[in-house]
Amino acid sequence: MTNPEILARLARVRGIMFDIDGCLVISDGPSGQGGSVLPGAKEAIDQARATGRTVCVFTNGSAQKPEDIAQLLRDFGLDVRDEEVLTPAVVAAEVMKERFGNKPLLVFGGEGVLHDFHKRGLNVVDLESAFAGTPTNAAAVVIGWDIDFGRAKLQIAAEAIVGGAELFCTSDAPMFASHERLNVGVSGFIVTGLAHVTGVPYSILGKPSTEAMDVVSRVLGASPQEILVIGDDINLESAMARRAGALAGLVLTGTSTLARLAEAPADVAPEIVINSMSELVDMFTEADKAHALTSH
Ligand SMILES: [Mg+2]
Secondary structure, rough: OHHHHHHHHHHHHOOOEOOOOOHHHHHEHHHHHHOEEOOOOOHHHHHHHHHOEEEEEEEEOOOHHHHHHHHHHHHOOOOOHHHEEEEEEHHHHHHHHHHHOOOEEEOOOOOHHHHHHOOOOOOOHHHHHHHHOOOOOOEEEEEOOOOOOOHHHHHHHHHHHHOEEEEOOOOOOOEOOOOOOOOOHHHEEEEEEHHHHHOOOEEEOOOOHHHHHHHHHHOOOOOOOEEEEEEEHHHHHHHHHHHHEEEEEEEOOOOOOOOOOHHHHOOOOEEEEEEEEHHHHHHHHHHHHHHHOOOO
């Protein structure tokens, strides 16, 4: 039996944000590459749709573009549409457009990062001319999953930051869930180095930022109070949900263990803890049934 207060909150949920790695799938690479689907993941998404709830998935990886992640998830049998896939690159592109308009932006990352900037027609600095010495006049530096970040990029990024550009990164997670190997975070490695050499602090745009939660809320068409955020990382999904007043769920199939859960500060601790997504399905069934009984 689930706590009645939690059941009542679940019954009120209008939209669900699912994390990908360690929540829907477990893999050896970012955003589901080379992985397998976790028990109950498909059923949880299907149930959300069947009960009229909106769905989005949010990975903190920026190695791949949303359309490719959506296809990968569909190949796993998960019912996910292109426009329901969020990455920090999506958030970054939206925030940069809003704050800096057409000002030049120095953006580091592969297609997974650049795609969303180009799609929105943002003014991305040409790196080759910057390497050749053309001043970037960048208003902001955005660090994503850039596996070719060497000295030339470090130089122009640092010059822009010292010259007044604001520093952002998609995610500074040290690592993320995988089958066997440690999966290290590239963006966090770069941005902490840049903060070190310039002495300028950075802002995160992926989970758990308020910017990320704003985009989730918009895509789900629901206010934070009507949203369940579920994932395997207390410091990402739970922290983001709790700060915004959304319902925070933790699934123990990824990075966070019960030991880490016990250490979590009260204001970021998840309100729901489940062993697998199958338990979420059962909880929603129970919640919707209880709600149907009380509302008749
Ligand atoms: Mg995860």
